[in-house]
Amino acid sequence: MIDPPEVPGRRTSAWVLLLHTVTFRQARSLVPAVLALGAARGFDGGMVTVVALVVGVTLLSLLWATVTWWRFSYADSDTAVVVTRGLLSRSVRTVPLDRVRGVEVEAPALHRLFGLVRVRIDAAAGAVAGKDEELVVDGVPRAEGDRLRTRLLTRRRPGVVPGAAVEGPALPPPDEPEQEIARFDKRWLLYAPLVGSYLAVPLAGVGALFRLLDEVPDRFVPEFGRPDLADGTVAALVVAAGLVLLVVGSIVGSAVVNWGFRLVRRGGSLIAVRGLVTRRHTELEIDRIRGCTVSQGVGMRLVGAARASALVTGLGDAARRGQLLPLGPREEAWSLAGRLVADPGPLRAHPPAARRRAVVRAMVSGLLVLVAGAVLTATQGWWPVLVAGVVLTVLGVPLGLARYAALGHAAGPSSFAVRSGWLVREHTVLQRRAVVGWQVRQSAVQRRAGLVTVLACVGAGSGGYPARDIAADEAAGFARAASGSWADTLTPAG
Amino acid sequence: MSAPPPAPVREPAWSLSRSAISLWVAQGVLTTIIEALVVTALIVFVPADAGWWTTLVRWGGPAFVLVTAVVDIGVQPRLRYRVHRWEVTEEAVYTLTGWLNRTWTLVPISRIQTVDVTRGVFQQLFGLATVAVLTASSQGTVRVPHLGVDVARRVADDLARRAELVRDEAT
Numbered sequence: 001m002i003d004p005p006e007v008p009g010r011r012t013s014a015w016v017l018l019l020h021t022v023t024f025r026q027a028r029s030l031v032p033a034v035l036a037l038g039a040a041r042g043f044d045g046g047m048v049t050v051v052a053l054v055v056g057v058t059l060l061s062l063l064w065a066t067v068t069w070w071r072f073s074y075a076d077s078d079t080a081v082v083v084t085r086g087l088l089s090r091s092v093r094t095v096p097l098d099r100v101r102g103v104e105v106e107a108p109a110l111h112r113l114f115g116l117v118r119v120r121i122d123a124a125a126g127a128v129a130g131k132d133e134e135l136v137v138d139g140v141p142r143a144e145g146d147r148l149r150t151r152l153l154t155r156r157r158p159g160v161v162p163g164a165a166v167e168g169p170a171l172p173p174p175d176e177p178e179q180e181i182a183r184f185d186k187r188w189l190l191y192a193p194l195v196g197s198y199l200a201v202p203l204a205g206v207g208a209l210f211r212l213l214d215e216v217p218d219r220f221v222p223e224f225g226r227p228d229l230a231d232g233t234v235a236a237l238v239v240a241a242g243l244v245l246l247v248v249g250s251i252v253g254s255a256v257v258n259w260g261f262r263l264v265r266r267g268g269s270l271i272a273v274r275g276l277v278t279r280r281h282t283e284l285e286i287d288r289i290r291g292c293t294v295s296q297g298v299g300m301r302l303v304g305a306a307r308a309s310a311l312v313t314g315l316g317d318a319a320r321r322g323q324l325l326p327l328g329p330r331e332e333a334w335s336l337a338g339r340l341v342a343d344p345g346p347l348r349a350h351p352p353a354a355r356r357r358a359v360v361r362a363m364v365s366g367l368l369v370l371v372a373g374a375v376l377t378a379t380q381g382w383w384p385v386l387v388a389g390v391v392l393t394v395l396g397v398p399l400g401l402a403r404y405a406a407l408g409h410a411a412g413p414s415s416f417a418v419r420s421g422w423l424v425r426e427h428t429v430l431q432r433r434a435v436v437g438w439q440v441r442q443s444a445v446q447r448r449a450g451l452v453t454v455l456a457c458v459g460a461g462s463g464g465y466p467a468r469d470i471a472a473d474e475a476a477g478f479a480r481a482a483s484g485s486w487a488d489t490l491t492p493a494g
Numbered sequence: 495m496s497a498p499p500p501a502p503v504r505e506p507a508w509s510l511s512r513s514a515i516s517l518w519v520a521q522g523v524l525t526t527i528i529e530a531l532v533v534t535a536l537i538v539f540v541p542a543d544a545g546w547w548t549t550l551v552r553w554g555g556p557a558f559v560l561v562t563a564v565v566d567i568g569v570q571p572r573l574r575y576r577v578h579r580w581e582v583t584e585e586a587v588y589t590l591t592g593w594l595n596r597t598w599t600l601v602p603i604s605r606i607q608t609v610d611v612t613r614g615v616f617q618q619l620f621g622l623a624t625v626a627v628l629t630a631s632s633q634g635t636v637r638v639p640h641l642g643v644d645v646a647r648r649v650a651d652d653l654a655r656r657a658e659l660v661r662d663e664a665t
Contacts, residue, residue, distance in 0.1 A: 313630060314630070435605075436601065436602075436605040436629040436630050436631050436634045437599065437600060437601035437602070437605065437629055437631060437633075437634030437636070438598075438599070438600045439597060439598070439599045439600075439633065439634070440502060440503050440597070440598040440599075440600075441595065441596070441597045441598075442502060442595070442596050442597075443594065443595045444594040444595065447596075452502045452503075455633065457601075457629065457631035457633045457634025458631050458634075459629065459630025459631045459634075460630075460631075463631045463632035463633040463634070464631060464632075464633035464634070472502035473502065475502045475503055476502070476503050476504075479600075483602075484602075485585070486585040486586050486600075486602040486604070487586075487600065487602075489504065489581075489583050489585065489586045489588050489600055490503040490504060490588075490598070490600055491503070491504060492500065492501065492502075492503060492504045493504055
C-alpha cells in the first residue's frame with residue numbers, strides 16, 4: 001500500500017463540470033453512436049427527437065463529468081504527487097517528485113473564461129513513450145496551476161548532478177530571474193504557407209467539413225446547382241480560391257498555434273509559452289538538453305526559414321514540447337541552437353560513393369515503373385506508363401543529388417553534428433555526453449560501395465541520429481571523435 | 495565475387511554457445527513439420543479438379559517445403575552461428591548481427607540502464623539464455639541471444655555491477 005499523503009487531497013475547481021459538460025468531454029465518445037443510431041432510424045420524430053437526444057446526451061455528460069470530478073483528487077507532498085481517481089475501481093497513482101520530468105500548464109480557450117488551467121505532469125519512464133505516462137490535473141485555478149508547477153519542478157533541483165553542464169557551452173549564470181531568449185515576430189507567420197504541417201491545417205479543415213456533410217442526412221443538405229465545369233473561368237476561380245484558402249488557412253493555423261510565442265530562461269529551465277486560443281506553458285530543464293535539431297522543409301529552404309527543437313532526455317511528446325522556435329528565420333534558429341550546444345564546426349561532405357548510391361536509390365522506383373511500362377507497351381501497346389517511368393527516372397537524378405547534398409557530419413571538441421533529408425532536412429547537433437551507444441550498419445550494397453551508416457543512439461528525441469553513408473574507414477574515427485575513448489572498441493585491429 | 499572489402503569496424507571476439515546451432519536446427523525442424531502438415535492437408539482435402547492452382551500446390555508445395563527444410567536445417571543455423579558475435583570489453587558491450595545487412599552495436603557500460611536475462615521455452619530445453627542490455631535510447635539496445643545459462647548469468651551480474659560502479663548520468 002502506498003503511504004497516504006500527509007496533505008489532504010485537493011479537488012479541481014467545480015467550474016470544470018460546466019466545461020466538461022459543454023464540451024462533452026466524457027460523453028464525446030457517445031455522440032457518433034447516437035448520430036449513427038439517429039441516422040439508421042431516421043429522425044422520424046422530427047425536431048422533438050433531436051431535442052430529446054441533445055438534452056439526453058447533455059444530461060449524461062453532466063452526470064459523467066460530476067462523477068469523474070467527485071472521484072478525482074490530487075495531492076502533492078514533499079516527496080511525491082498522488083492522483084486518485086476512478087468510479088468503481090479506484091486508482092491511486094503516486095509519482096515520486098524526482099521522476100517528474102516536465103510540467104506543462106495549458107489553458108484552452110474555455111478554461112481561460114473561468115481562469116482555469118490544465119496541468120500535465122510528465123512522468124515518462126526510460127525509453128517507453130506513451131500518453132498514459134502522463135498525469136493530467138484538469139481544471140485548477142491559474143494560481144494553483146503555477147504553484148503546482150513550481151512545486152513539482154523546484155523540489156527536484158538538489159537532485160541535479162553538479163557539473164553536468166560542464167561539457168555544454170557556457171550559459172549565462174542561473175541566478176538571473178528571467179531572461180528572454182526568443183520572441184515570435186508576427187512577420188514570421190508569412191512563412192507558414194511554405195511549411196507542410198501548417199498547410200495541412202486548412203486541408204484537414206476542409207476534410208472535416210466534408211465528413212460532417214456526409215454524416216448529415218441528405219434532407220438537411222441544401223441543394224446547390226451543379227456548376228458548369230466546362231467553363232474554364234469557373235475552374236480557374238475554384239483553383240484560385242482553393243489556393244487563397246490554403247495560404248490564409250495555413251497562416252491562421254500557424255497563428256493559432258504560435259501566437260505570442262516566447263522562450264525565456266528562468267533559473268535552470270527554459271520556458272516556452274505559446275498559443276492564441278489554448279495557451280501552453282512548457283518548461284524544459286537545461287541540464288536535460290542533449291542537443292538540438294534545426295529542420296527545414298523544401299519550401300522553408302527557399303525562403304530561408306527553419307524551426308528549431310531541443311532534444312531533451314526523458315521528455316514525453318518531445319516533438320511538440322521540445323520546440324524552441326516553431327517557425328522563424330534560419331539565423332534565429334541557429335543562434336538559438338548555438339546557445340544550447342557548441343558548434344562542432346563545418347560539416348564534412350560524404351564520399352563520392354555516397355552520391356552514386358543516393359542517385360541510384362532515387363532512380364530505382366522510376367526504373368521499376370519504366371520496366372513495367374516497357375512490358376505494357378510491348379504487350380498491350382499502352383505507352384503512358386512508359387513515359388511516366390522515363391520522367392520519374394530522370395527526376396530521380398536531381399532528387400538523388402539533392403539528397404546527397406543534404407548529407408554531412410562533423411565532430412567537434414564537445415559536440416558533433418549530422419545532417420540528412422531532402423523533403424525535410426534535419427541538421428542535428430548533439431553534445432558528446434548525449435551518446436549512449438553506437439550502431440554501425442552496413443547493407444550488402446553499402447559494403448560493396450565502401451560505405452556505412454553510423455547511428456548515434458541518444459536517450460532523447462527520436463532515439464537515434466544517423467550519419468548516412470559515410471566512408472567505411474571513417475566510421476570508427478567519427479564515433480571515437482564524437483563520443484569518447486570507450487568507442488575505441490570499434491577501431492579495427494589492422 | 496571478388497574478395498570482400500575489410501569490415502569497417504572491428505569484429506567482436508566471441509561466438510555464441512554451440513548449443514545455439516542445435517536450437518536453430520530444432521526450430522527449423524519444427525517449422526518444416528508445420529509446413530509439411532499444411533501442404534499435406536492441402537493435397538489431401540482439396541479435390542484435384544478444384545482449379546488450375548491445385549496442380550501448383552501439388553508440385554510447388556512439396557518443393558517449397560524441401561527447399562526451406564534444407565535452408566532452415568542445413569544452412570541457416572551454421573551461418574547464423576558464424577555471423578552472431580559478441581564481446582564485453584573493459585568499457586563497453588559490443589555485438590555484431592546480420593549476414594547481408596550487418597549491424598554492429600556498441601554500448602558503454604557507464605550508460606547501461608538495465609540488464610535483462612530471458613529464457614524462452616526452446617532456450618530452456620537447450621540450456622540457453624538471452625542477455626539484453628538496455629539504455630535510455632530506444633535504439634541503443636544490445637541483445638545477445640543464445641548464451642549458455644551460466645555464461646549469461648555471469649555476464650549480466652558482471653555488467654550490472656560494473657554499471658553501478660561507473661554510472662555517470664545514464665541518459
